[in-house]
Amino acid sequence: MPLCGHSTVLVSRRRQTQFSILGHSYSTFLLHVPIPLCAPPSAKSAIRYAEPGEFTRRAFLNDRLDLTQIEALGDTLHAATEQQRRLSVRGTTSGLAKRYDEWRTQLLLARGELEALIDFSEDQHFDESPTTLAASVAVQVRALKRLLELHSTNAVRGELLRNGITLSLLGAPNAGKSSLLNRIVGREAAIVSREAGTTRDVVEVGIDLGGYFCRIGDTAGLRRVNEGLTAGTGHDSESSVSSVEKEGIKRAKARAMQSDVVVVVLSFDAHYNPQTLQTEVALHFDPEVVETANTLIRDRDNVIVLINKTDIAPIGTSPADWLRHVQNTFPHLNETQIFCVSCKDAEASSPHDKDPGNIQAFLSGLVSKFTSITSAATPSADDIAAHADPSIWQESLGATERHRLLLDECVMHLDAFLAEVEAVTDGEGGHMNGGVNAELEHGDVDIVLAAESLRAAANCLAKITGRGGAGDVEEVLGVVFEKFCVGK
Numbered sequence: 001m002p003l004c005g006h007s008t009v010l011v012s013r014r015r016q017t018q019f020s021i022l023g024h025s026y027s028t029f030l031l032h033v034p035i036p037l038c039a040p041p042s043a044k045s046a047i048r049y050a051e052p053g054e055f056t057r058r059a060f061l062n063d064r065l066d067l068t069q070i071e072a073l074g075d076t077l078h079a080a081t082e083q084q085r086r087l088s089v090r091g092t093t094s095g096l097a098k099r100y101d102e103w104r105t106q107l108l109l110a111r112g113e114l115e116a117l118i119d120f121s122e123d124q125h126f127d128e129s130p131t132t133l134a135a136s137v138a139v140q141v142r143a144l145k146r147l148l149e150l151h152s153t154n155a156v157r158g159e160l161l162r163n164g165i166t167l168s169l170l171g172a173p174n175a176g177k178s179s180l181l182n183r184i185v186g187r188e189a190a191i192v193s194r195e196a197g198t199t200r201d202v203v204e205v206g207i208d209l210g211g212y213f214c215r216i217g218d219t220a221g222l223r224r225v226n227e228g229l230t231a232g233t234g235h236d237s238e239s240s241v242s243s244v245e246k247e248g249i250k251r252a253k254a255r256a257m258q259s260d261v262v263v264v265v266l267s268f269d270a271h272y273n274p275q276t277l278q279t280e281v282a283l284h285f286d287p288e289v290v291e292t293a294n295t296l297i298r299d300r301d302n303v304i305v306l307i308n309k310t311d312i313a314p315i316g317t318s319p320a321d322w323l324r325h326v327q328n329t330f331p332h333l334n335e336t337q338i339f340c341v342s343c344k345d346a347e348a349s350s351p352h353d354k355d356p357g358n359i360q361a362f363l364s365g366l367v368s369k370f371t372s373i374t375s376a377a378t379p380s381a382d383d384i385a386a387h388a389d390p391s392i393w394q395e396s397l398g399a400t401e402r403h404r405l406l407l408d409e410c411v412m413h414l415d416a417f418l419a420e421v422e423a424v425t426d427g428e429g430g431h432m433n434g435g436v437n438a439e440l441e442h443g444d445v446d447i448v449l450a451a452e453s454l455r456a457a458a459n460c461l462a463k464i465t466g467r468g469g470a471g472d473v474e475e476v477l478g479v480v481f482e483k484f485c486v487g488k
Contacts, residue, residue, distance in 0.1 A: 056070050056073065060466065066094055066097040066465055066466065066467065067097070067464070067465055067466035067467075068091060068094075068096040068097045068100070068398075068403075068464065068465060069091070069092055069093070069094060069097065071091065071400055071402075072088050072089075072090075072091025072092045072398060073088075073092060075087065075088035075091065075162060075400075076088040076089065076092065080208070080213060081208045081211050081212060081213045082208075082211035083161050083211040083212050083213070083374070084161060084162060084213060086211075087158060087161045087162060087397060087398060088162075088398075090394070090395070090397065090398045091398035095391070095395045096395055096396075096398055096399065096403075097464075097465045097467075099392060099395060100461045100464050100465050101461075101465060101467070103144060103147070103148070103461055104458050104461040104462060104465075106140065106144060107141075107144070107454050107457050107458040107461070108458055110137045110140055110141065110454055111451050111454040111455055111458065113133060113137060114133065114134065114137065114447050114450055114451040114454070115447075115451050117130055117133065117447050130445050130447050131421075131445045134420075134421045134445040134447065134450055135421060137421075137450075138417070138418055138421045138422075141414050141417055141418060141454075142384065142418065143384050143385065144414070145411055145414045145415070145418075146379070146383065146384045146385040147385050147388055147392070148407050148410055148411050148414070149411060150377055150378075150379060150385055150393070150396070151392070151396040151399060151407055152399075152404050152407045152408055152411070153377050154376050154377055154393060154396035154397050154399065155396060155397075155399035155400070155401070155403055155404035155407065156404065157373065157374050157375070157376065157377070157397060158374075158396070158397040158398055158399055158400075159400070159401055159404075160260060160373065160374050161212070161213075161374050161397070162400070163213075164206065164213040164214060164215050165212055165213070165214045165215070165260045165261060165370055165373070165374075166214075166215050166217070166258065166259045166260045166261070167214055167215065167216045167217065167259060167260065167261045167262070167263065167366075168216075168217045168219055168252075168255050168256045168259040168261075168262050168263070169181060169216065169217065169218050169219060169263050169265055170219060170222065170252065170256050170262055170263065170264050170265065170289065170292065170293070171221060171222065171264060171265030171266065171267070171286075171289055172221050172222055172223055172266075172267075172284060172286035172288075172289050173220075173221030173222075173223055174221065174267070174269075175221065175265040175266060175267040175284075175308060176265055176267050176308040176309060176343050177218050177219070177221070177265050178203075178218055179308075179343035179344075179347075180263075180265060180306070180308065180341070180343055181203070181205065181216060181218045182343075183343050183346050183347070183357070183359050184207065184209075184216065184359075184363070185205050185207050185216070201220070201248060201251065202217045202218070202219050202220075202251060202252070202255050203217065203218040204216065204217045204218075205218075209363065209366060209367060209370070210363070210364075210366075210367035210370065212367065212370045212374070214370070217255050217259070219248075219251070219252030219255055219256070220245065220248030220249050220251065220252045221249075221252075222249055222252060222253070222286060222288040222289045222292060223241070223249070223286050223288055223289075224286065224287050224288045249288075253292055256292060256296065257296070259302070260302060260373060261302050261304065261366070261369055261370070261373070262293075262296055262302055262303050262304070263303075263304045263305075263306055263366075264289065264293045264303055264304070264305045264306065265306050265308055266283060266284065266285065266289075266305065266306065266307050266308065266326070267283075267284060267307070267308040267309040268281050268282065268283055268284070268307075268308075268309045268310065268312050268313050268314075269281070269282065269283075269284040269309075270312065280314075281312055281313065281314050282314070283307065283322060283325055283326075285329055290329055290330075293305070293330060294330060294332070297330055297332045297333055298332060302373070303330075303333065303337065304337045304338075304339065304365065304366065304369060305326055305330065305333060305337060305338045305339070306338075306339050306340075306341060306362060307322050307326065307338070307339070307340045307341070308341055308342070308343060309342060309343075309344070310322075310340050310341065310342045310345075310358075311342040311344050311345050319340050322340060323335060323338050323340075326338050336365075337365075337369075339358065339361065339362040339365055340358060341357050341358045341359055341361075341362050342357040342358070343357060343359075344357070345357035346359045374397075376393040376394050376396060376397050377393065378390070378393050402464075403464050406460045406461070406463050406464050407460070407464075409460045410457045410460035410461060413453045413454070413456040413457035413460065414453070414454075414457050416453040417450050417453035417454055417457070420445060420446060420449050420450045420453065421445055421450060
């Protein structure tokens with residue numbers, strides 16, 4: 001084929017591919033010379049480089065792929081771990097798009113019932129009043145709204161798989177956080193020193209743990225700066241904490257509050273007892289660490305407690321004693337979220353040791369936690385959404401952040417519809433509880449406003465798939481396709 005002709009030729013700079021999926025015929029070339037050498041700059045040649053995502057865009061425009069499949073394709077190209085790959089492959093089927101289209105159709109049908117009153121109420125007799133009809137539609141809307149809410153919740157869990165789980169190591173100075181980080185990643189990623197406060201800023205490392213992409217952050221040690229007078233000096237202990245370390249403590253707390261999982265590292269510490277004139281070893285609980293951990297356990301339930309330095313534990317004590325002490329300090333913590341390790345034993349291990357320092361047991365527990373927070377949420381038996389197809393919940397993990405925002409916007413419009421309907425019903429029937437015989441209190445429902453809320457909700461779903469009656473769907477396409485490299 002001549003390189004300069006009247007037919008359009010897309011040229012990929014990376015590879016030659018079969019593009020039957022585009023829906024029509026194209027010739028593609030993998031050239032080893034720049035196009036200007038093949039065609040003079042002055043020539044009006046139809047040969048050009050493919051734009052980013054152009055092949056995929058053409059497949060979409062020819063109904064070979066829907067927008068959710070295209071986004072899943074992009075995730076597949078960028079997947080770095082096994083869980084990311086599984087998530088992206090799950091989205092390459094058309095299941096998500098079909099589900100969104102089904103919901104959009106439900107809204108269109110409900111809207112049609114209401115708009116029939118607007119268009120034909122003067123010419124036709126309707127057995128149901130506007131309020132009764134709106135109440136009947138509200139039963140369907142309420143069930144759909146619950147499905148959308150659970151779908152949005154699972155979209156957040158899917159984002160943890162897609163973008164990575166954020167984990168923070170939290171503990172007192174010299175608890176062994178940096179040593180633990182180095183054991184996990186298998187290299188010296190953080191400085192290890194006996195000096196307190198070595199880590200001043202967050203040291204973040206990305207790693208694949210059991211197929212999950214995880215961003216582990218080693219943070220500054222937490223300690224109370226106003227614990228009283230420094231022993232034997234008569235000076236306040238706050239003077240021993242520099243302003244830099246204070247800032248590090250502040251950042252450590254902020255990082256922990258924003259993390260998906262927080263590993264609270266405790267340790268056995270040796271200290272001199274002036275009363276017994278002996279050095280004693282005990283499990284150390286810094287008040288600042290305890291307070292922060294209990295807040296996280298109560299508000300987010302995302303804490304794992306790790307007891308480190310078990311190699312120096314007092315003789316005569318057992319892991320059961322240590323766990324009992326930890327549970328007394330953190331009363332709302334589940335016993336299954338407590339692990340005992342020794343980074344020193346792990347470092348000095350021999351090839352014959354199956355699990356030196358119990359590091360692997362801890363990592364297995366960590367992966368189990370990852371599985372728990374990324375598993376699809378399902379409705380309870382008495383939930384209004386319990387009758388839905390169970391496959392919907394696994395599908396919903398493939399929803400992206402863009403999907404979630406549009407789902408939340410859709411729920412907002414459904415709330416507006418329900419508020420309009422319930423505003424004109426009596427106190428007992430206002431919430432209707434699934435009933436359709438609500439009596440009037442202040443007059444009929446404003447059908448025009450109610451139908452407009454359903455139209456806006458349906459358009460949100462249309463934006464997700466790129467299909468349907470939303471007038472501004474086109475603006476979504478550019479955001480999606482521009483992320484693809486040339487030739488995809």
